[in-house]
Structures are given as structure tokens and as C-alpha cells.
Amino acid sequence: MLTESQLLESALSRSEGCLYCLRPDQPPSIEHFVSLALGPHAAEMVLPRGVVCEPCNSHLGRQIDEALVHLFEVQLIRGIFKVPDRKGQMIEELPLSNGRIVFTEEELIKIEVFGTGHIQEKSGGSLLVNVIAKRRNSGDQLRRATRSILKMGLCLVYQSGGPAVAHSAAYDELRGAIFGDAYEGYLLIGEFDPLQWPNLSASLTGDLPGIGRGARLRYGGLDLIADLDLGPANNVVRGWAQDNGYQVMDISPKCTR
Numbered sequence: 001m002l003t004e005s006q007l008l009e010s011a012l013s014r015s016e017g018c019l020y021c022l023r024p025d026q027p028p029s030i031e032h033f034v035s036l037a038l039g040p041h042a043a044e045m046v047l048p049r050g051v052v053c054e055p056c057n058s059h060l061g062r063q064i065d066e067a068l069v070h071l072f073e074v075q076l077i078r079g080i081f082k083v084p085d086r087k088g089q090m091i092e093e094l095p096l097s098n099g100r101i102v103f104t105e106e107e108l109i110k111i112e113v114f115g116t117g118h119i120q121e122k123s124g125g126s127l128l129v130n131v132i133a134k135r136r137n138s139g140d141q142l143r144r145a146t147r148s149i150l151k152m153g154l155c156l157v158y159q160s161g162g163p164a165v166a167h168s169a170a171y172d173e174l175r176g177a178i179f180g181d182a183y184e185g186y187l188l189i190g191e192f193d194p195l196q197w198p199n200l201s202a203s204l205t206g207d208l209p210g211i212g213r214g215a216r217l218r219y220g221g222l223d224l225i226a227d228l229d230l231g232p233a234n235n236v237v238r239g240w241a242q243d244n245g246y247q248v249m250d251i252s253p254k255c256t257r
């Protein structure tokens with residue numbers, strides 16, 4: 001059993017290390033906890049230099065943040081609203097399982113679908129075009145994107161609670177999940193509306209039924225919530241999700257380090 005002063009000492013020495021790996025001797029970096037590819041507003045969602053080390057920042061950026069940026073929904077929003085990435089590049093074309101979407105210079109979105117089976121005539125003379133997202137290894141991508149939301153949550157804990165809280169052992173399991181340790185969890189995905197202006201917000205939620213602490217990313221009409229208390233979705237969450245049009249994506253334990 002550690003005494004109170006020993007606990008405090010260990011919390012203090014931990015807080016000198018990187019928020020993710022806890023190592024104190026790594027080169028520092030500035031952590032953008034929401035990818036800059038989601039728009040200029042993400043530049044404000046940042047932790048001061050040195051809170052996160054450079055190796056963790058670039059490793060996790062490639063491993064998990066890219067998976068989030070490449071979600072079909074995110075790419076569609078970026079294409080429609082011409083959101084530039086950090087290099088100023090915009091999405092010109094999005095491949096579909098049954099065609100492609102081309103975002104032109106003008107305010108024009110060209111949808112090409114293969115075969116007439118994807119077009120239905122509706123009453124009143126309107127046409128319904130079914131666009132089928134192209135997803136490769138979708139389970140793996142969602143698992144990685146969820147880790148990215150969990151990582152964002154840990155950064156928000158740091159912002160609101162400071163290093164003594166965010167570096168404490170209470171978040172070690174979460175740190176492991178962020179790095180790819182097998183964990184059980186879930187991601188809530190709200191009903192998607194691609195035509196909502198891509199306002200960006202990252203927040204901690206404590207007011208959703210069945211979720212003690214959640215990390216929530218809203219990007220226009222995309223709403224993603226991950227539970228920071230790892231474990232499967234309970235029945236209260238499932239009931240709330242069903243009543244409010246949220247999909248529950250279960251994350252089964254699988255190591256992806």
C-alpha cells in the first residue's frame with residue numbers, strides 16, 4: 001500500500017512524461033488532437049508543446065488519426081464543403097462501391113453510378129440514387145477511428161483536469177487501448193447528414209444515459225461518441241441509442257498494436 005505522499009510523488013513524476021507513453025526523455029511535440037484535415041478550426045484543438053512526445057504523436061497520427069480522417073462520412077463532408085487538409089489539398093473524387101462522386105470546381109457534385117439498378121423513381125417525379133460507400137477492412141478502420149476518439153478524450157481530460165488527473169494510473173487502461181491493446185468498447189454513430197455545414201467540436205460528455213464519461217466528436221452532420229470507461233455497451237446506452245437513431249458499433253477485443 002502506497003502512502004499519500006508516495007502516490008502524489010508518483011503522480012508528479014508521471015506528469016513530467018508524455019501523456020501517452022509516460023516516458024520523460026522523448027523529444028517534445030505539439031499535439032493536434034483533432035486532425036487538421038478536418039478544417040482550420042482544428043488548429044485550436046491543441047495541447048502545448050511537450051505534453052505529448054514526438055514519436056507517439058507521429059506513430060498514433062499514422063495508426064489511428066488517419067483512419068478517422070479516411071472514414072467515408074468524413075471524406076464526403078470534406079469533399080462537399082471543399083475542406084482543405086494541412087497541405088491545402090481538397091478531395092476531388094470519392095470512389096464508391098457502385099460508382100464515384102466527383103467534387104468539381106463549381107458548386108457541382110457529380111454522382112456516377114454503375115448500372116440503372118441504383119436509381120429509383122419516387123412519387124412526385126423525384127429520383128433516388130443509391131450511393132454505396134466503399135469500405136475496406138471496415139471493422140479495422142472503425143476500431144482505429146474509435147482509438148482516435150479515445151485519444152482525443154484523454155487530451156480533453158488533460159485540458160480540463162490537468163496533468164495530475166490525465167497522467168494518473170486511472171487512465172492507464174485507456175492509454176493501452178489508444179496504443180492498440182485488445183479492449184472491449186463501442187462507438188456510437190449518430191444518424192448521418194452530409195449536408196450540414198462542417199462545424200467542428202470536440203467535447204467530453206457526462207450527460208448521456210449509461211455513459212459515465214464519453215468523448216464526442218461532431219463534424220457537421222457526423223456525430224461520434226466513444227465511452228472512456230472501457231467495456232461493452234450496457235443496456236441503458238443501447239436503449240438510448242435506439243431511441244435516438246444512433247448505431248452502436250461494438251469493438252471486440254483484438255490487439256492492433
Ligand SMILES: [Zn+2]
Nearest residue numbers: 018021053056
Ligand atoms: Zn510518448
